[in-house]
Amino acid sequence: MTGPIHIPKGERGKIRVFAINRPVPEILSALETMSKPDLARDLLANASLDTATAEIFPVADLVGVGLAGYLADGYAVDEAQIAPDRARLEALDGYVLIVFSDSFGGEEVTLTPGADLTLIGTYSEFEPVTDLPPLTADSAQPYTGAPGVTPPAPARGPAGSAMAVMAVIAALALLVWWLFA
Template sequence: MTTLTIPAGEHGQIRLFAVNRPVEVIASMLQSNDKAAAISDLLGFTVPSGSAELFAVSDLTGVGLPRYLTDGYAVTEAQINADRARLDALEGYVLLLFSSAFDGAETTLDIGPDLTLIGTYGEEQPAMAAPPLTADAAQPYTGVPNLTPTTPPRGRAGGAVMVLALIVALGLILWWLL
């Protein structure tokens, strides 16, 4: 049994596992249950929807697992090149487990014999370099507070609105009665 410790606050990490059960067993499990049940059975705990992916490597024919990770999940080529031979050699089913499965909590996983950890890959994060906002409008609490509410119109304009509302109400009542 392999023990993995997921640190608190982790995000953007993908753990790739090879599934050690026979292809036929996994295929029949997926036909009789939904994927979430199969993933829970393999991991030994339930993960939130969308935080794990289970699929046959043969489904990636023409693309390949390395390219699927780089194009689909923004894993860097440097990370893939370090494990390329292992990734290309995988057959059967694989399980991708995302950091979102742990909801930011520190977690200890006991991985049984059904799964073999192939690698942990970080999704490439875009550089977030933005100049600081220096305009007066960007500063907090820069507006002048208006503590006096506006007064509604009175006189002819206010009376005209009331008369118009009364005419519309009478028209609706007459229309409903006829």
């Protein structure tokens, strides 16, 4: 069981991993009657969430990779974040629920999942470095291209006039055929 989970307004880039504490046959039965997003909303006890990106799957599907490896390799979660929970992640069996920040739509939310879920951990998705030094090269400055260059006019050849001549000949041939037919 997990206590209330506070999601701050504007949260981005977080991944929450929950163990589903229902028997596997019960989860399989639920998945036959409802979609994964619907089951995720049911498990989280919040019908207003957009759980279209939530994942529900058996840990057994990750044989050879493991849940820790799935988070590290699939979502570029830093190994240092995973390390404190590695034993718990590796010990899980049955089904897991993975919920991403986009499910909350940037709104402040308090989740109160029942006995069906246990929060294993919250991890940050990889974010590329955006603090780059300014570009100082002359070619990187705006409006440094060649000013006032007009593109060359397309080549004109005999093809245009040949088409006109062919059209006139075709029209005359149709006229002659119509007159003598």
